[in-house]
Amino acid sequence: MKLLLKYMKPYRGLAIITVLVLMVDIAGTMLVPTLLANMVNIGVATKNFNYILQNGLAMLGATALASGGALLGSYLSAKLAANVGRDIRNAVYDSSLAFSGSDFERFGTGSMITRTLNDINVIQQSIIMTIQMVLPVPIMCVMGIALATSIDYQMGILLAIVVAVVLVIAAITVANAAPIFTRLQRFIDRMNVVLRENITGVRVIRAFNKEEHENERLDDVFSRYAKAAIKVNWLFAGLDCSAFFLMNIAEVAVLWFGGNRVGAHAMEIGSISAVLEYAMLILFFIMMAQIVALTLPRAKACLDRADEVINLVPEIRDCVRPAHDPLDAKGNLALDAAVVADAAVTADAAVVADAAEPDDDADVVAAFRHVTFRFSDADEDTLHNLNFRCRRGQTTAIIGSTGSGKSTVAKLLLRFHDVTGGAIQFNGADVRGMTRESLRDAIAYVPQKAWLFSGTIADNLRFGNEAATEEQMRHALDVAQSQFVYDLPDGLDSRVAQGGTNFSGGQRQRLSIARALMKRADLYIFDDSFSALDFKTDAALRRALVPETRDAATLIIAQRISTILHADQIIVLKDGEMAGIGTHEELMETCEVYRAIAESQMKGGDGNGR
Numbered sequence: 259m260k261l262l263l264k265y266m267k268p269y270r271g272l273a274i275i276t277v278l279v280l281m282v283d284i285a286g287t288m289l290v291p292t293l294l295a296n297m298v299n300i301g302v303a304t305k306n307f308n309y310i311l312q313n314g315l316a317m318l319g320a321t322a323l324a325s326g327g328a329l330l331g332s333y334l335s336a337k338l339a340a341n342v343g344r345d346i347r348n349a350v351y352d353s354s355l356a357f358s359g360s361d362f363e364r365f366g367t368g369s370m371i372t373r374t375l376n377d378i379n380v381i382q383q384s385i386i387m388t389i390q391m392v393l394p395v396p397i398m399c400v401m402g403i404a405l406a407t408s409i410d411y412q413m414g415i416l417l418a419i420v421v422a423v424v425l426v427i428a429a430i431t432v433a434n435a436a437p438i439f440t441r442l443q444r445f446i447d448r449m450n451v452v453l454r455e456n457i458t459g460v461r462v463i464r465a466f467n468k469e470e471h472e473n474e475r476l477d478d479v480f481s482r483y484a485k486a487a488i489k490v491n492w493l494f495a496g497l498d499c500s501a502f503f504l505m506n507i508a509e510v511a512v513l514w515f516g517g518n519r520v521g522a523h524a525m526e527i528g529s530i531s532a533v534l535e536y537a538m539l540i541l542f543f544i545m546m547a548q549i550v551a552l553t554l555p556r557a558k559a560c561l562d563r564a565d566e567v568i569n570l571v572p573e574i575r576d577c578v579r580p581a582h583d584p585l586d587a588k589g590n591l592a593l594d595a596a597v598v599a600d601a602a603v604t605a606d607a608a609v610v611a612d613a614a615e616p617d618d619d620a621d622v623v624a625a626f627r628h629v630t631f632r633f634s635d636a637d638e639d640t641l642h643n644l645n646f647r648c649r650r651g652q653t654t655a656i657i658g659s660t661g662s663g664k665s666t667v668a669k670l671l672l673r674f675h676d677v678t679g680g681a682i683q684f685n686g687a688d689v690r691g692m693t694r695e696s697l698r699d700a701i702a703y704v705p706q707k708a709w710l711f712s713g714t715i716a717d718n719l720r721f722g723n724e725a726a727t728e729e730q731m732r733h734a735l736d737v738a739q740s741q742f743v744y745d746l747p748d749g750l751d752s753r754v755a756q757g758g759t760n761f762s763g764g765q766r767q768r769l770s771i772a773r774a775l776m777k778r779a780d781l782y783i784f785d786d787s788f789s790a791l792d793f794k795t796d797a798a799l800r801r802a803l804v805p806e807t808r809d810a811a812t813l814i815i816a817q818r819i820s821t822i823l824h825a826d827q828i829i830v831l832k833d834g835e836m837a838g839i840g841t842h843e844e845l846m847e848t849c850e851v852y853r854a855i856a857e858s859q860m861k862g863g864d865g866n867g868r
């Protein structure tokens with residue numbers, strides 16, 4: 259609720275106007291029965307045509323007021339809900355941008371989509387319905403009972419009793435039925451997760467002939483949802499008929515007691531229709547409010563789910579900027595005490611002292627100092643005591659068997675995760691003391707999974723540099739050996755499907771390399787970015803990269819020896835530990851793990867392509 263109030267706050271003026279407009283609607287609606295009663299009781303009884311005409315015109319005015327109020331009220335409440343919904347959606351999305359990989363895993367992609375789209379739609383609808391259907395109820399009850407009392411006090415008491423009984427029944431129903439709606443939201447989440455997995459993995463499902471198995475899995479999820487939805491519909495059906503039953507009982511009660519009062523000359527005939535109309539109006543609104551109130555726990559669950567995302571403290575944060583310690587020229591923040599203390603928990607004193615000292619060698623762009631890392635959900639360290647430096651103008655390569663921790667090194671450099679021991683320095687500063695923006699600005703990264711965004715090739719290249727000229731784009735494409743783009747009918751404006759699925763694996767890799775080259779960086783990271791290229795293209799691309807990355811450090815993660823043969827230093831990773839470091843020749847002499855990889859690839863005919 260706090261979240262809703264926070265996001266409603268900027269629109270409190272609009273909210274107040276909306277409620278006032280709806281009150282005009284209610285006032286207009288409630289006036290009509292009294293005017294009608296007067297018309298019958300006085301105008302018709304005394305055959306006073308002028309009185310009838312006057313009341314008729316007044317009824318017309320009241321109806322116009324009510325209709326205008328309803329129309330404007332609907333528009334304003336929809337506007338309010340849309341604004342609040344947009345702001346909450348933006349807040350959820352903005353928060354998710356700061357998430358680390360582990361933060362994302364906590365929710366899962368499917369749930370993040372449900373939270374951002376479906377949940378916020380539910381919140382929006384609830385805002386509209388609450389304003390239009392729930393808020394008028396107390397006003398209507400008070401006005402209706404007051405007007406009925408002004409006509410005949412006994413009828414007022416009768417109406418008050420009927421309303422009280424119906425309100426109690428409505429409250430009990432809502433309290434008992436609310437959990438079903440909360441469960442319904444969880445089922446939607448689950449459907450989203452399973453459906454997403456099925457749609458993205460459809461080729462694998464077909465290739466393994468697992469359609470039937472997946473059908474059963476989906477059927478199970480859909481059936482659970484359907485079961486809950488049927489329960490909800492039963493509930494609504496029950497509510498509907500009990501509400502109409504109660505309305506009919508109320509009608510009978512009003513006619514019975516009203517008839518007696520008219521018979522006793524205590525009330526006039528026209529007043530019965532007015533009281534009857536008040537009873538029907540109030541009961542109808544209570545019925546509608548009851549239906550809306552049933553959905554409110556679901557909206558509350560959606561709000562809580564949005565709140566969880568918005569208020570999650572990300573695993574990776576920028577340091578709180580100390581007032582006395584401004585950003586330096588590179589946009590770095592001084593390493594704050596908390597971060598140093600944090601590092602001290604997991605690394606010994608010598609390492610922390612070492613890490614706190616800036617690297618004295620100006621050529622060093624990135625330095626790993628006794629780095630250890632463990633994923634938050636893992637039982638063991640993924641990386642142990644890594645010590646190496648990436649120097650400007652040099653290529654550092656990392657090779658190792660699958661799962662040895664190569665990509666994790668890249669992720670730590672980009673601060674997708676923070677080290678759990680030791681420190682990583684970038685341009686002499688501990689990365690935990692830098693803002694993520696300034697750090698990532700200085701790194702060009704080609705991820706292992708080449709992902710392209712829907713749009714055009716030019717749009718994707720501009721992701722690396724918004725102001726890129728066509729000449730710059732062509733240059734990057736040439737370096738990345740992506741001349742195939744020029745053969746496409748639309749060239750740079752060729753359409754890219756989501757994820758880049760309308761290009762081959764090798765083409766996607768080359769385009770994502772070109773995207774990374776669009777920006778000038780201090781460190782270029784290529785995470786297994788040449789794996790889908792043939793040896794000739796791989797060699798040509800690496801040759802073309804040399805002048806591009808001359809003033810920067812380059813980190814190449816690879817499985818193929820041929821890709822890293824000429825690196826200035828090669829780090830061999832085995833189970834997260836450095837099994838060796840040196841040039842190809844040195845490692846062939848000294849590192850058994852490297853020799854084994856090299857020999858296995860040479861035998862397989864892999865090792866000689868350059």
Ligand SMILES: Nc1ncnc2c1ncn2[C@@H]1O[C@H](COP(=O)(O)OP(=O)(O)OP(=O)(O)O)[C@@H](O)[C@H]1O
Nearest residue numbers: 359633635636640659660661662663664665666667
């Ligand atoms: N988010 C995660 N949570 C827990 N463990 C993870 C996570 N991501 C990776 N790991 C584990 O960390 C280890 C290293 O993974 P990493 O992706 O760095 O390996 P890699 O050497 O790049 O492998 P490959 O060559 O197959 O890409 C693996 O054992 C993997 O299971």
